[in-house]
Amino acid sequence: MRIIGIDPGTGILGFGVIDAENGKFSLVTAGVIKTPAHTPLDERLEEIFDGLNQIIAETKPITMSIEKLFFAQNVTTAMSVSHARGVAMLAGRKGGLAIAEYTPLQIKQTITGYGKADKKQMQEMVRIQLGLKYVPQPDDAADALAAAITHSLMTRV
Numbered sequence: 001m002r003i004i005g006i007d008p009g010t011g012i013l014g015f016g017v018i019d020a021e022n023g024k025f026s027l028v029t030a031g032v033i034k035t036p037a038h039t040p041l042d043e044r045l046e047e048i049f050d051g052l053n054q055i056i057a058e059t060k061p062i063t064m065s066i067e068k069l070f071f072a073q074n075v076t077t078a079m080s081v082s083h084a085r086g087v088a089m090l091a092g093r094k095g096g097l098a099i100a101e102y103t104p105l106q107i108k109q110t111i112t113g114y115g116k117a118d119k120k121q122m123q124e125m126v127r128i129q130l131g132l133k134y135v136p137q138p139d140d141a142a143d144a145l146a147a148a149i150t151h152s153l154m155t156r157v
Contacts, residue, residue, distance in 0.1 A: 002028065004061040004097070005148030006052075007140045008069075008085035010044055011035060014140025015052070017059045018130070020152035027130045028059055030141040041080070045087045052091035064092035065151035067143070068103045100151045107143075110150040122146055 001021065007014035016030035033051040035044035066089060069082055092099050102110075109115045111125045123135040123142045129149050136142040 001063065001152065002059065002061040003063045003065055003148040003151050004056065004059065004092075005144040005146065005151070006064060006066040006085075006088045006092075007143035007147065008067060008081050008088055009140065010041070010048070010080040010084045011037060012138070012140050013048055013052075013084055013088065014138070014142070014144035015055055016136070016141055016145030016148050017055070017061055018145060018148045018152070020149075023153075023156075025130050025149055025152065027132065027136075027145070029055075030136050030145055032138055032140050041083065045083055048084055049087045049091050052088055053095065056091060056095040056097065061097060063100060063151060064089070064097045065100045065102060065147040066092075067107065067147050068101045100154075102147060102150050102154070106154075107146050107150045110153050111146050 002019050005016045013033045017028040019026045019028055033048055035047050069078060069085060089099055105115045108117045112121050119139060126142050126145050127135045136145055
């Protein structure tokens with residue numbers, strides 16, 4: 001099963017595409033979609049939408065695994081991320097993908113076995129699960145890969 005994981009953000013949206021079969025994972029591609037600061041929100045969202053449409057068309061995943069938002073103290077940031085998250089989900093639906101959502105706690109527990117794992121622990125487990133020599137960079141791409149791996153492990157694909 002090919003899965004695209006998404007770490008939503010307006011300035012930087014992480015994506016990671018994996019193939020999962022019988023509990024084994026292989027990296028297809030990972031990276032980020034960056035949008036320039038001080039650009040109007042509608043333009044940034046369009047750039048995210050167009051970028052994800054292109055990635056989905058090129059990699060042909062069947063499922064999107066996206067991180068759910070948790071309540072943040074910075075309401076402005078939370079609102080911005082929620083816009084990017086909605087656009088990512090729309091791109092997934094328009095691409096015919098099933099959408100799965102996981103909280104940061106679920107992702108951390110699934111990947112490391114510990115719900116309060118730090119970034120370094122998460123990244124190292126993603127590296128190990130994918131059999132990579134180096135931790136995927138940037139952090140947003142590693143987080144997106146963690147979301148994709150989580151979906152596979154939660155659905156036992």
